[in-house]
Ligand SMILES: Nc1ncnc2c1ncn2[C@@H]1O[C@H](COP(=O)(O)OP(=O)(O)OP(=O)(O)O)[C@@H](O)[C@H]1O
């Protein structure tokens with residue numbers, strides 16, 4: 001296929017995207033303030049960040065639509081500043097705002113883009129039909145895009161970015177405003193593209209989306225990278241899980257809390273007894289700690305009626321690292337897990 005003979009990484013680093021020290025100012029606003037990131041070939045990098053963090057600016061620079069003030073970026077082995085034309089031919093872009101031609105039908109939009117990408121007529125037609133089908137637009141294919149709903153336009157926009165089977169695909173908040181069914185279609189299609197060898201840089205404010213699709217996450221805020229890693233890595237950084245234990249006899253709760261607190265178990269910081277709930281909460285970082293705490297209590301003769309664990313959600317992680325909220329209310333978000 002086209003993609004393979006382009007040798008996306010230039011055979012050097014295994015990264016389809018490499019960004020170093022990227023800076024972009026708009027007047028006094030530092031949209032990007034020295035961003036470094038890599039996207040490994042064939043993977044999805046999730047770029048998370050609150051409004052105004054710099055996500056769209058990053059995508060625009062990587063698409064050669066905006067020039068950085070400083071720093072460098074390579075995409076599929078091409079330099080954004082020195083090889084913009086080659087670079088543009090290897091990427092697909094779905095912007096935060098749909099960019100379809102409203103006067104043309106869905107099918108005409110896709111066909112036209114296929115032709116602009118130098119696909120032969122027959123292939124442009126068949127690729128257009130294939131993508132219309134995949135995004136449930138076959139019935140609406142002949143209607144002008146003007147008459148499409150917001151979700152249909154977004155789907156058409158996504159289909160357009162996939163026409164040329166790009167080696168690297170940028171999706172800037174691709175599912176904002178989509179209903180759950182459409183969102184699932186977009187996710188399926190994105191996964192299919194990755195299975196076929198594409199690399200995806202996905203910006204999103206939906207933690208569920210990041211969790212489902214991205215193998216690595218980079219969190220940016222005010223133009224700077226403030227955290228990066230796998231989903232579980234970020235969760236662990238924010239403080240691991242909370243173990244919940246309910247004594248069979250509520251009167252034993254204080255004694256249980258003392259036993260854990262004074263146990264000297266490796267890495268067990270504290271135990272909090274919440275009498276209103278008849279529950280003991282113990283922050284843990286590993287399964288070994290979980291086993292150790294439960295083992296200790298049972299050795300000391302405490303009878304336990306319930307055990308559960310609560311993992312912070314990615315939402316909580318995000319709020320914690322962007323500094324907007326840290327606490328997890330133990331009584332509002334219990335995820336029971338039998339152990
Ligand atoms: N063309 C522009 N002119 C002036 N300021 C801009 C321009 N584009 C972006 N900015 C500013 O740069 C900062 C980063 O904007 P950007 O659009 O990259 O954020 P974002 O992370 O995509 O936000 P959102 O989640 O709202 O889409 C913001 O403060 C924004 O106001």
Ligand SMILES: [Mg+2]
Nearest residue numbers: 055056057096
């Ligand atoms: Mg944006």
